[in-house]
Amino acid sequence: MENMVAESFKYMVLGMGIVFTFLYIMVIVLQYQAKLIAKYFPEEPDQPSGGASTGLDKKKVAAVIAAIQHHKNIGK
Amino acid sequence: MENMVAESFKYMVLGMGIVFTFLYIMVIVLQYQAKLIAKYFPEEPDQPSGGASTGLDKKKVAAVIAAIQHHKNIGK
Amino acid sequence: MENMVAESFKYMVLGMGIVFTFLYIMVIVLQYQAKLIAKYFPEEPDQPSGGASTGLDKKKVAAVIAAIQHHKNIGK
Amino acid sequence: MKKSIIAGLLLFFALFAGQATASEHAAAPSHVSATAQHTEEAEVHDKSIWELLKSFYKTTGIYAFTTPQDGVVNGEGEEVSSFHQTWGRIIMIGITLLLFYLAIAKGFEPLLLIPIGFGGLLANIPMANMTGDHGFLGVIYNAGIANEFFPLLIFMGVGAMTDFGPMLANPKTALLGGAAQFGIFGTLVGAAALSQFTPLFDFSLQDCAAISIIGGADGPTSIFIATKLAPDLLGAIAVAAYSYMALVPVIQPPIMKALTSKEERMIVMKQQRKVHKLEKLFLPLIVLGLSILLLPESTPLIGAFTFGNFAKESGVVDRLSDTMQNALINIVTILLGLGVGSKLAAEKFLVGDTLGILILGLVAFAVGTAAGVLMAKLMNKFSDEPINPLIGAAGVSAVPMAARVVNKVGMESKPGNILLMHAMGPNVSGVIGSAVAAGVLISIFN
Amino acid sequence: MKKSIIAGLLLFFALFAGQATASEHAAAPSHVSATAQHTEEAEVHDKSIWELLKSFYKTTGIYAFTTPQDGVVNGEGEEVSSFHQTWGRIIMIGITLLLFYLAIAKGFEPLLLIPIGFGGLLANIPMANMTGDHGFLGVIYNAGIANEFFPLLIFMGVGAMTDFGPMLANPKTALLGGAAQFGIFGTLVGAAALSQFTPLFDFSLQDCAAISIIGGADGPTSIFIATKLAPDLLGAIAVAAYSYMALVPVIQPPIMKALTSKEERMIVMKQQRKVHKLEKLFLPLIVLGLSILLLPESTPLIGAFTFGNFAKESGVVDRLSDTMQNALINIVTILLGLGVGSKLAAEKFLVGDTLGILILGLVAFAVGTAAGVLMAKLMNKFSDEPINPLIGAAGVSAVPMAARVVNKVGMESKPGNILLMHAMGPNVSGVIGSAVAAGVLISIFN
Amino acid sequence: MKKSIIAGLLLFFALFAGQATASEHAAAPSHVSATAQHTEEAEVHDKSIWELLKSFYKTTGIYAFTTPQDGVVNGEGEEVSSFHQTWGRIIMIGITLLLFYLAIAKGFEPLLLIPIGFGGLLANIPMANMTGDHGFLGVIYNAGIANEFFPLLIFMGVGAMTDFGPMLANPKTALLGGAAQFGIFGTLVGAAALSQFTPLFDFSLQDCAAISIIGGADGPTSIFIATKLAPDLLGAIAVAAYSYMALVPVIQPPIMKALTSKEERMIVMKQQRKVHKLEKLFLPLIVLGLSILLLPESTPLIGAFTFGNFAKESGVVDRLSDTMQNALINIVTILLGLGVGSKLAAEKFLVGDTLGILILGLVAFAVGTAAGVLMAKLMNKFSDEPINPLIGAAGVSAVPMAARVVNKVGMESKPGNILLMHAMGPNVSGVIGSAVAAGVLISIFN
Numbered sequence A, B, C: 001m002e003n004m005v006a007e008s009f010k011y012m013v014l015g016m017g018i019v020f021t022f023l024y025i026m027v028i029v030l031q032y033q034a035k036l037i038a039k040y041f042p043e044e045p046d047q048p049s050g051g052a053s054t055g056l057d058k059k060k061v062a063a064v065i066a067a068i069q070h071h072k073n074i075g076k
Numbered sequence D, E, F: 001m002k003k004s005i006i007a008g009l010l011l012f013f014a015l016f017a018g019q020a021t022a023s024e025h026a027a028a029p030s031h032v033s034a035t036a037q038h039t040e041e042a043e044v045h046d047k048s049i050w051e052l053l054k055s056f057y058k059t060t061g062i063y064a065f066t067t068p069q070d071g072v073v074n075g076e077g078e079e080v081s082s083f084h085q086t087w088g089r090i091i092m093i094g095i096t097l098l099l100f101y102l103a104i105a106k107g108f109e110p111l112l113l114i115p116i117g118f119g120g121l122l123a124n125i126p127m128a129n130m131t132g133d134h135g136f137l138g139v140i141y142n143a144g145i146a147n148e149f150f151p152l153l154i155f156m157g158v159g160a161m162t163d164f165g166p167m168l169a170n171p172k173t174a175l176l177g178g179a180a181q182f183g184i185f186g187t188l189v190g191a192a193a194l195s196q197f198t199p200l201f202d203f204s205l206q207d208c209a210a211i212s213i214i215g216g217a218d219g220p221t222s223i224f225i226a227t228k229l230a231p232d233l234l235g236a237i238a239v240a241a242y243s244y245m246a247l248v249p250v251i252q253p254p255i256m257k258a259l260t261s262k263e264e265r266m267i268v269m270k271q272q273r274k275v276h277k278l279e280k281l282f283l284p285l286i287v288l289g290l291s292i293l294l295l296p297e298s299t300p301l302i303g304a305f306t307f308g309n310f311a312k313e314s315g316v317v318d319r320l321s322d323t324m325q326n327a328l329i330n331i332v333t334i335l336l337g338l339g340v341g342s343k344l345a346a347e348k349f350l351v352g353d354t355l356g357i358l359i360l361g362l363v364a365f366a367v368g369t370a371a372g373v374l375m376a377k378l379m380n381k382f383s384d385e386p387i388n389p390l391i392g393a394a395g396v397s398a399v400p401m402a403a404r405v406v407n408k409v410g411m412e413s414k415p416g417n418i419l420l421m422h423a424m425g426p427n428v429s430g431v432i433g434s435a436v437a438a439g440v441l442i443s444i445f446n
């Protein structure tokens, strides 16, 4: 019981150390990766965000456009 | 065995009594609630029915309309 | 151990025999069924293929057309 | 063409048969003989391909249907009689085909009758043992039906699909959903009397209770109660409940017309008031609160139902409410149907009790309809506002079919008299009513 | 109208009461007396319908709330005190209603607070025993929470919904998602100290760890860790975690403003570069690879999360990714919420520890926010490119609420300074950060 | 910038390291040392932060990959060799990355190879023990694969997606789906022979059967049979089955061209007749009926498949059929893939048998293709209507890839000769054919 604070303190040091080490290595790797990819795959840059559901939206839009075309053809 | 009918009869009385008591109290509470709500929240009356899936329909219609707009803009 | 090949060979004969028997009877039944149905239910012939998701598509198209109509009416 | 194929097949068989006969040690493709073979491993016998075919024949369904064996057990380890192995299974397969016909050609509650029917078809396949603990249907049954979980999930989805607006617009019509529960309790007494005093039936009181819940005209409630009180009767009760719910347009109109005059059927009801969305929001909490105070035993059913309804009416968790109404309820419906169908195995279904259940269920349904109509007539006598007695018939629940039938019968007497929304009040209160009745039965018998 | 209904009901009761009194052997509609009745089968007593009503009264919730009994046990067989049977349950029901109010009227994380709240409501119903092994909530808890499965499925769905683009555009802001985890570890020390040196709390080190994870501002991670390290505290930890995540717009702004000058809050950040889709594709594999190399104990959480993200970014399994983001996560959210709610039973929640958890959780949240802001200030000092310190607050995760709050506070100081995308970097890295922190805690305590 | 961050991190560590050294009693963050610490509670030792780091190092994956330990066991309690702890896991992780590459860049059956690959990645993480009974993958495996439930649900969904129209339009092409099953049975003989007479393989007859089913080119059937007959080979069999199904455009064309002349490949087939919807409705019942009569052991697979197809063709349960084809099959695909992936753990996959399985699977696939083509040539000789022998290759199933390949190869010989619909007949009958073959194997070996 008497060592709870000391123990928890060590865990804090250890924990924050690991979290930072993890993220820091990740940052280094990601920066390096970005350079490599920019060098070897210069084409097809993507928008920085919002790529989540565009696949679906594109499909929907395509379906709608097709339907509209269909509708127009019927209408003629 | 001989008392099955008697027992079931009691259960019937009890059961119908509870069902009616339940629904009767519910009716009283609902009528009272309606008055209270009409008094303190007079705004936003809702249609008595059909509210089930309008959210979805609205979204769909909105998507379709947006797609149509998009299509028209492309068409220009 | 020594009889594995012999056993497996028998299983092969048996297996291919059953598979063919199964499919052959199926073919006979299906051909007979086709004749019966053509005789007693001559109406409503269906397309030979692609019936998988037309229900959905029809619904979608209907929804879209409805939405377009709605949109047009609003637009007026 | 055909002849040449047959010739080819025969050639194929003959070819291999010759070779196979030459091989020294042949295998027998069945459990039993496979075991036997291991013990006789030392022996060398010359089994031709024809013997192989003969031993294969013993593993076919044709053999099983025509040659009943002693000691055949079902998924629960109970012995299956000769009749149930042969004609019993054939009759049951015929019954499931009939269910398909009714579901597809007649539109009888197909969402449940097709999975239940198919489950029943699978349950009657000899040797496949699909209702066993490791079988397709057995896994489903143990995962969600034995513990009464699936019916609650269905009820949650039904709650999320139910609009209590019409009931809130005219709360006192909710009492009609109570009167119709006389179908349950009246039948309970009748079934007990017939079991006690006649040789027709021989049900225990608990069985009677499970059967009479069919009068509640509510599928998940019936399955929930049957699983709890009389699991062996589950198949017949579920089939009866859904069949009679599907038969509402056939069963109810004659009763409704017999108990009302043409003048009564022509009564026009006042247009419904608008309902505030807060009333809808509080309703599930009020219903649950009442069931907590009066009948905690009913809260599994009412809790699941009101959770679905509350999620819908809260308006802030639409994605959950949509999932309850679609993906979740559909998945559970498929599984529930297959699992319930496992109780259509011949040895469970083709017993004397089943006929009794079908008869009593029909009586329960009819009595509930009549009680609803009579109560509506009574209420009309004492009410300031006119009440068309037909709407009482919707109190059995069977949402929304019963309300549609009321509307149709009303229109027959007076074209243009739209009773649909007025009937939806008793209709949805009937769901609450039968859940309360189920709570009473659980509190008594469980 | 009303009077006539009351008259009718009384008539109905009186009618049957008379007849019932005449019957010889009456039944008692409750478990206890049903047993008694069997033993006294021989006796003949004249029980009137009023006695039947009286014995029914003992099965009502009203009776249970007002008349605590000895020996009442909960779903886990632990005895429930008189207080917890009566006022305890009533208070808890009040708390669940408060959660509904917050979810609906205030928009507090309704997707989880409504299922959790409803689960809590059901868990506090007397006699229904829904948290037992065969109860509605107990079945759910055992199926997916006791084995920590549901939080992982949620995390998988969250992974499929997360776009790491903003973090990839400016990777070094990911460090802010690390600093904010000081909320976890700082609170761990604080909680240990207060438990050791003051009579305020009396938590074990393991409890402290489970509580401090609230500072990670990540719901599924909190539930995962609580289930593993301190299942009895699960209810309070889950409620605290989601409540504080919902309270981000209230808790964070004062801390953010107190720690930054107006000039700092006005800093405009450079527009983000475009991110190649291959960077997004490799990211989940890099994150998982690092966690395999450094901290295998974190891989259940990070594995599920990166699986979802990888499925999304692969672009070839859209139907699976869509299902993870919709049907699957919705179904699991409903079940997880109900199951977690089962830990809101009065005897679990209304204990001294809960207040401590709520206080420590709040502290953890605030400390995490502060640590993030301070780290951002430090980075801004040493960085070549300007970093607005506000974005540090988004490091706690609470995606995307915290990033939105950053944006709002930034706009207050300098209208038009859109920080949203800049804050999303720390925000999503905060999810990784707290999963890593969780891995450390598991590796220490499990 | 970078330097300053490194400086900051060092400062942070140094700061705490100093303070931590001062504290009296240090903790060891690992299971083993945590236990040790309890027993030595009395001792007071001065462990610096560096020692803490050192003991943390022993919990990292780096340590586990480089320092194999004795007595490490997998989820099933079997000891894992040094090789499988180190290079084995690394090789397997490389293989899963290869699967991702094939799935994403080459489009190889991504819907299953991505979940299977990710499951395999997770299964090879040291210390996380995800394949254990309480691990993420272990929970999934036990819930739905060990009991063979998930493959049946997939098969149900596949049934709901299958259109038998092309087969009904020209039923006799269904025989081609039978001929292709020679891939299964021929390989069974070959594998038995090689196991018996050569030192290359050493499979039992049961293993041979489980492996040869790869020739059926049907994923769920392969998983179902492998789980039943040889669960230890499940990982390799599933990977082989899906990989070869994905490789159809590579494996089949050379075989097809080698066995046919250009004239044969140019044969134009008669346009298909229209199929009545009742034919489609009855088809699943006919197929199930035949399998009940001839081979009840095949009815779990064929029952699930025909249930899905019947639900679709009934036209009255579209919401169930849509759910089978979408939400349900997607959810089960995710879980099935992860669960099967758990068998890609190094100690299960990197064994001599795997290479044998991959080789035999490829042979089975090729033999099935050849048998289908040869049978089609034979049928063309005897048939009144011309049959293009290429369509025989589609008899292996691998729906609809094999039919597309047939179409492509046909177009190469004669542009405009569209064989797609003609090939769909053998293609879907190949699914039935391999399910029947599976039933035979179950009836023999189970």
Ligand code: NA
Pocket (backbone or CB within 6 Å): D215, D216, D217, D218, D395, D396, D397, D398, D430, D431, D432, D433, D434, D435
């Ligand atoms: Na009812």
Ligand code: NA
Pocket (backbone or CB within 6 Å): E215, E216, E217, E218, E395, E396, E397, E398, E430, E431, E432, E433, E434, E435
């Ligand atoms: Na976090």
Ligand code: NA
Pocket (backbone or CB within 6 Å): F215, F216, F217, F218, F395, F396, F397, F398, F430, F431, F433, F434, F435
């Ligand atoms: Na096949």
